[in-house]
Amino acid sequence: MDQTIYQIAIIGFGGMGSYHTQLIQPVAQLQVRGVYDILPYRMELASTQGLRGYSSLEDVLEDAEVDVVLIATPNDSHKEIAIRALQAGKHVICEKPVTMNSTDFLEITASAEAAKRVFTVHQNRRWDPDFLIVKEIVEKKKAGEVFHVESRVHGANGIPGDWRQLAAYGGGMLLDWGVHLLDQLLLLTDSKIESVKADLSTILGTEVDDGFTATIRFKDGLTAVIEVGTTNYIKLPRWYVKGTEGTAVIRDWSLEGEIVRTNPDVAKVEPTPIQAGVGLTKTMAPPSEKSTLRLPVEKATPPAQSFYENFAALLDGRSAQAVKNEQVLRVLRLIETVFEAARTQTVVKDTDL
Numbered sequence: 001m002d003q004t005i006y007q008i009a010i011i012g013f014g015g016m017g018s019y020h021t022q023l024i025q026p027v028a029q030l031q032v033r034g035v036y037d038i039l040p041y042r043m044e045l046a047s048t049q050g051l052r053g054y055s056s057l058e059d060v061l062e063d064a065e066v067d068v069v070l071i072a073t074p075n076d077s078h079k080e081i082a083i084r085a086l087q088a089g090k091h092v093i094c095e096k097p098v099t100m101n102s103t104d105f106l107e108i109t110a111s112a113e114a115a116k117r118v119f120t121v122h123q124n125r126r127w128d129p130d131f132l133i134v135k136e137i138v139e140k141k142k143a144g145e146v147f148h149v150e151s152r153v154h155g156a157n158g159i160p161g162d163w164r165q166l167a168a169y170g171g172g173m174l175l176d177w178g179v180h181l182l183d184q185l186l187l188l189t190d191s192k193i194e195s196v197k198a199d200l201s202t203i204l205g206t207e208v209d210d211g212f213t214a215t216i217r218f219k220d221g222l223t224a225v226i227e228v229g230t231t232n233y234i235k236l237p238r239w240y241v242k243g244t245e246g247t248a249v250i251r252d253w254s255l256e257g258e259i260v261r262t263n264p265d266v267a268k269v270e271p272t273p274i275q276a277g278v279g280l281t282k283t284m285a286p287p288s289e290k291s292t293l294r295l296p297v298e299k300a301t302p303p304a305q306s307f308y309e310n311f312a313a314l315l316d317g318r319s320a321q322a323v324k325n326e327q328v329l330r331v332l333r334l335i336e337t338v339f340e341a342a343r344t345q346t347v348v349k350d351t352d353l
């Protein structure tokens, strides 16, 4: 049976826009029809890759062969491009953070509903192997019942590029990396949020946050520390997960890590006290080797479809949307709550999130 081929036009051919061509390429049903970028040298680059160049956004929207508009421009421009594309009858994929606030996002989803077109957000880090491992640790109770998660990304290179340092463009690390880490966190539990506490950092003197720490407590008792840093010359682990039977660590994207947990086949053995500084301690001694297991972290089964395989199947009506708009809305509202908690220096409760 012949499959429908969907043609995609990329708006914004910078770092991420050009990367999308590699993500789309393996999916036979999707083809990149062309590119539009406001910068001539980015258009020249697209041309050297054999891609059709459009002279303007109108030019793209008037091309009846274009089925899908992919938005990979700076964050402040997503909303206008999305609404214009939907009104022109195109389906839309938008880079994260979809918008700078939840009100703008609701305008987009209303436009998508009115136009009866698909609108979805590229929350690609749901497919990250490190996250999938943690999700399996939680779901399969590999460290018992997980009651605390710490998820961090640390760098020492400050805020990269130009627009990411400016508030008007939706810069700052909470909107940039925070949107990924919070999206991942909300997929680890079905529970509602009880409270949010947060601090933004502005060590580098930029007008936007160069990092943040948010402490989130869920109604089911799970607590989480979510942290982004751009001034960390020594990184803390990417994930630190505590369960009732053990602790898991994943150090970075190389997936180096381990789970240390109680051995269910051996009765608990008292630890031997250790010298700690000038004193002795049993409390802080390592657990007895005899009654603990040290397990490697195992790669988790990836989702059956990649982001783009899901998108093609969605347009065909064969699959449901992987990144649901109500999930995206919840993450945006959580980001707004983190900003509020940091600004007011209070613990925000009754969030209904």
Ligand code: NAD
Binding pocket: 011, 012, 013, 014, 015, 016, 017, 036, 037, 038, 039, 042, 071, 072, 073, 074, 075, 077, 095, 096, 097, 122, 123, 124, 161, 176
């Ligand atoms: P970038 O600065 O490298 O590229 C942006 C491009 O958009 C530039 O070439 C610029 O000239 C062009 N542009 C700006 N305004 C435009 C307009 N109105 N019409 C057409 N082109 C326009 O930025 P980037 O790092 O590629 O980020 C782009 C988007 O992708 C952002 O929303 C960012 O958050 C997102 N992003 C997502 C991921 C991810 O893993 N999902 C990673 C990086 C960036």
